Amino acid sequence: MLDSLLQYIQERSSSPLSQNDISLLHEAFLVKKLRKRQFLLQEGEVCQYIAFIVKGATRQYTIDEKGDVQVLNLCLENWWTADRESFHKGTPSIYNIDAWEDTHLLLLPKANGYYDRVNSIPAFRDMRIKLDDNNHMAAQQRLLASKNYPAEYRYEELMKQYPLFLQRFPQHLIASYLGITKETLSRIRHQSAKKESR
Known part of the structure; x- marks a missing residue:
């Protein structure tokens, strides 16, 4: 190992x-x-x-x-x-x-x-x-996003940066990680799927 x-x-x-x-x-x-x-x-x-x-x-x-x-x-x-x-x-x-x-x-x-x-x-x-430097920068970006950007933006950034999260963790954990409700995440994912199918 x-x-x-x-x-x-x-x-x-x-x-x-x-x-x-x-x-x-x-x-x-x-x-x-x-x-x-x-x-x-x-x-x-x-x-x-x-x-x-x-x-x-x-x-x-x-x-x-x-x-x-x-x-x-x-x-x-x-x-x-x-x-x-x-x-x-x-x-x-x-x-x-x-x-x-x-x-x-x-x-x-x-x-x-x-x-x-x-x-x-x-x-x-x-x-x-x-x-340590990378973690500090990521923490700053996450704090900024949680205070200034809508849930849709946070979800899109998560998809770009950590796509495996969406495969490995259930929706309720992803929602909590993003600081949003399960319902909001479900709505965002539904809207995202509709955009991709066009």
């Missing part, structure tokens, strides 16, 4: 991985398999791992006072998932992260200094900085 991660790192870094780097990655990362709906993290727990998804899909969400699921993130293969605030600060998480499909993960623990040691690998550090 580590081959997927090694390829991922090397594709996103200008620094090569040495044999010592690869040995450390083998030592640091733990293999974890989750069944559909099995939790990686539950609200109130402290996040102990940053997880790389080798196969499968996860969702990160909260449950509001009405009992409705509010989706923060949907993740697929070659994505990372964690509550980074809880991981870095050691505070209880306000999120749940569970598998939406049977999922294979590689977990990087904070314990025993593994996170710091892996971050000292130049290729891993290059990759992480690039990902």
Whole structure:
């Protein structure tokens, strides 16, 4: 399973991985398999791992006072998932992260200094900085879209950027991720299908 991660790192870094780097990655990362709906993290727990998804899909969400699921993130293969605030600060998480499909993960623990040691690998550090920048820009764009653009625009952008979401996640999760109701999403999809059939 580590081959997927090694390829991922090397594709996103200008620094090569040495044999010592690869040995450390083998030592640091733990293999974890989750069944559909099995939790990686539950609200109130402290996040102990940053997880790389080798196969499968996860969702990160909260449950509001009405009992409705509010989706923060949907993740697929070659994505990372964690509550980074809880991981870095050691505070209880306000999120749940569970598998939406049977999922294979590689977990990087904070314990025993593994996170710091892996971050000292130049290729891993290059990759992480690039990902942090990309995530920051994506979060800004998503916040801007949620405040300034109609639901139709948000759905079209999702179709362009993450077309696999529409195949792998059900409508109610997509709607929550977009910050719209299931009914609104259904209407938008119906209108979109009518346009394409013309």
